Amino acid sequence: MCISDDPISQAHKEYLEALFDAGLLIPSGVDGVYGRSGVFEDVIERFERYVTKMGQHLDPEVIRFPPVMARQQYECTDHLATFPDLLGSVHSFTGKERDHIALMSKKEAGEDWTSCLQATEVVLAPAACYALYPTATGVLPEHGRLIDLTSFVFRHEPSIDPARMQSFRMREYVKLGSPEQALAHRDYWLQRAEEMLNAVGLKVKKVVANDPFFGRGGRVMAATQREQHLKYELEIPIATGDKPTAIFSANYHMDHFSKTFGIKTMDGNTAHTACVGFGLERIALALFKTHGFEPQEWPEGVRKVLGLC
Amino acid sequence: MHSEKVREILDKNGRLSSPVPDLSDDSDLYSAGLTSLATVSVMLALEDEFDIEIPDNMLSRKTFESISSIVETVNELAE
Numbered sequence: 001m002c003i004s005d006d007p008i009s010q011a012h013k014e015y016l017e018a019l020f021d022a023g024l025l026i027p028s029g030v031d032g033v034y035g036r037s038g039v040f041e042d043v044i045e046r047f048e049r050y051v052t053k054m055g056q057h058l059d060p061e062v063i064r065f066p067p068v069m070a071r072q073q074y075e076c077t078d079h080l081a082t083f084p085d086l087l088g089s090v091h092s093f094t095g096k097e098r099d100h101i102a103l104m105s106k107k108e109a110g111e112d113w114t115s116c117l118q119a120t121e122v123v124l125a126p127a128a129c130y131a132l133y134p135t136a137t138g139v140l141p142e143h144g145r146l147i148d149l150t151s152f153v154f155r156h157e158p159s160i161d162p163a164r165m166q167s168f169r170m171r172e173y174v175k176l177g178s179p180e181q182a183l184a185h186r187d188y189w190l191q192r193a194e195e196m197l198n199a200v201g202l203k204v205k206k207v208v209a210n211d212p213f214f215g216r217g218g219r220v221m222a223a224t225q226r227e228q229h230l231k232y233e234l235e236i237p238i239a240t241g242d243k244p245t246a247i248f249s250a251n252y253h254m255d256h257f258s259k260t261f262g263i264k265t266m267d268g269n270t271a272h273t274a275c276v277g278f279g280l281e282r283i284a285l286a287l288f289k290t291h292g293f294e295p296q297e298w299p300e301g302v303r304k305v306l307g308l309c
Numbered sequence: 310m311h312s313e314k315v316r317e318i319l320d321k322n323g324r325l326s327s328p329v330p331d332l333s334d335d336s337d338l339y340s341a342g343l344t345s346l347a348t349v350s351v352m353l354a355l356e357d358e359f360d361i362e363i364p365d366n367m368l369s370r371k372t373f374e375s376i377s378s379i380v381e382t383v384n385e386l387a388e
Contacts, residue, residue, distance in 0.1 A: 081346045217349025219368035224345075227370060 011240035012161040015289065019162055022293045031158040032166035036281075043284045043295060044169065046306040047200075048150065051171050051278055054196055060148040060173060065131035067152040067167075068122040073134040076260055079126055082213050082221065088124035088154040091117040124154035128170040129275045133257040136176055139264050140271055144177020146185070150280075162285055163238045163245045169280040175273065176258070178265050182274040183252055189276035190232055190250040197234060197248065201302045202286050204234035209246065230254070238282065238289050247282040251275050311383045314358060315376055322350040334377040339370070348373050355379065361386040 019025040026035030036044075068090060074080075080087065093103060093116065103116040125131060128151040136145070150171040157164060175185035190206065197204045209231045210222035225231055230253070233246035251274060257263070258271040265271050291298040295308055303309040312334065319338070320329040326342030343351075351373065356362055363372070363382065372382050 078346065213345075215349065216363075216365070216368055217345065217352060219365060220348050220352075220370060220373065221345045223369040 008240055008243050009160065011242070012159070015239035016160055016162040018293075019285075019288070024288060024293060025162065030166070031160055032164060034162075034165065039293075039295065040284055040288075043287060043306070044280045046308065047278070047280060047283055047287075048171055050196065050200075050306060052148070054192065055148060055173055058146055058173075060146045062148045063132065065125065065128070065149065065151055067125050067154070069125050069131040070134070071119065071121050071123050074123045074130070076134065077130060077257070078260075079130070082211075082218065083126065083155075085214050086126060086155040086157060086212075088126075088156055090120045090122045090124065092120050094118045125151055126155065127153055127275075128172045128277065129174045132174060133261045133263065133273070137262045139266060140176055142266055144175055144181045144265070144271070147174045147176070148172075149174060161239060161245075163282050165281055168282075171278040171280055172275050174275040176263055176271050177273075178269075179254070179272040182254075182272040186232075186250045186252045186274040186276060190234075193248045193250070193276065193278065194234055197236075197283075199301075199305050200287065201290055201299060202236050202247070202283070204236045204247065205244065207233055207235055207246075209233040209249065236286050236290075238286050245282055245286070247279050247286055249277050249279075251277075311359070311380050311387070312376060315355070315379050315383065318351060318354045318358060319376065319379075322354045323347050324350075332376065334380070335375050338373060338375055343373065351379075355383060359383050359387040 016025070020027055024037050024040045026037070028034060071089075091114065093100065095103070095116065099116060103113050106113040106116065128149040131151075132147060132149060150169060152167055153170050154167050156166060158166060173185070173189060175182050177185075194204055194206060208226055208229055210225040211231065212218070213221040230251065232250045234248040235244040235246045237243075238245045253273045253275070255270045255272055257273050263271040263273070287298070287302075291302060295303070298308065300309065316329050319325065323329070323338070323343055324347045325332075325338070332338075332341055352363060352368075361383065363386065367382060372378055
């Protein structure tokens with residue numbers, strides 16, 4: 001990867017190095033893959049508890065999926081068509097002894113040993129909610145379903161921007177229901193999340209957004225998504241004010257997932273879905289950037305909301 | 310003037326749910342089943358056929374919404 005010296009890359013590099021120096025992130029040798037310190041994790045845990053508390057009155061179903069999903073279910077989505085460059089596919093060795101010897105010889109010779117591997121039944125979860133839709137086939141209850149999810153997700157986009165990790169956590173609330181229920185969910189949380197983030201001192205800005213669809217065809221998809229106002233993000237400067245980072249997104253999928261997985265409302269129509277997601281590492285990074293590296297020294301109001309005092 | 314060729318390309322790459330001969334030049338191709346991925350195939354086929362490159366600012370839903378909008382784009386780019 002080419003690391004340029006433009007001011008944005010420089011700001012990313014500086015903030016990343018400051019996080020390493022403070023011990024908040026631990027380098028792995030791969031851009032976007034880091035260990036997290038106890039202090040970093042504590043902030044994430046506290047923020048998650050805050051999210052749980054603010055969603056409690058809605059009585060969501062809590063479901064936890066592992067950070068991998070079934071390849072067969074993944075293939076039913078159009079992720080490979082729209083984000084092939086972000087995919088993480090899990091491969092392993094399924095050969096016999098002779099194949100193993102060939103594999104090890106390649107490794108020892110410094111050759112590409114991964115060609116001796118075979119695809120497994122799983123891929124890395126591209127978003128916390130992807131594993132949910134295939135399990136929701138059938139008819140929804142009258143008021144739809146509201147699901148609370150959190151998971152590590154993977155996106156292959158190595159970057160020196162500390163806020164663009166390859167492996168990170170996403171805390172989501174997903175609504176499956178009528179078009180009105182799905183839209184109301186998205187708009188409710190968009191407002192609620194803005195208030196929640198303001199309450200911890202993060203002055204976010206609401207913007208119409210698009211997903212990073214692959215290639216030039218992806219530009220058509222992105223333009224369509226923006227025209228239809230399907231995705232909103234709350235963004236804030238993290239490493240640099242020149243390029244703010246989205247720390248929350250609110251997405252209305254219409255019948256995109258429901259059509260594929262046969263999710264229906266009680267009146268027999270195809271359901272609509274919406275998901276909202278808090279980018280947990282990004283929120284922690286925004287908090288550290290805004291209030292400093294010592295949570296005990298953060299403003300009292302912020303510490304109170306996060307249960308730090 | 311490129312209408313026939315555009316129709317051929319759509320027939321081959323558009324994976325439409327309605328047969329191309331049944332569509333008028335102004336029919337909405339998205340209603341006729343044009344998906345995002347098929348749009349990419351159509352775009353690449355148009356570029357090969359007419360030896361053009363559709364610039365980023367024309368990569369929008371509007372460009373691919375009907376046979377006439379595609380023909381218009383091709384006419385503009387294939388001088």
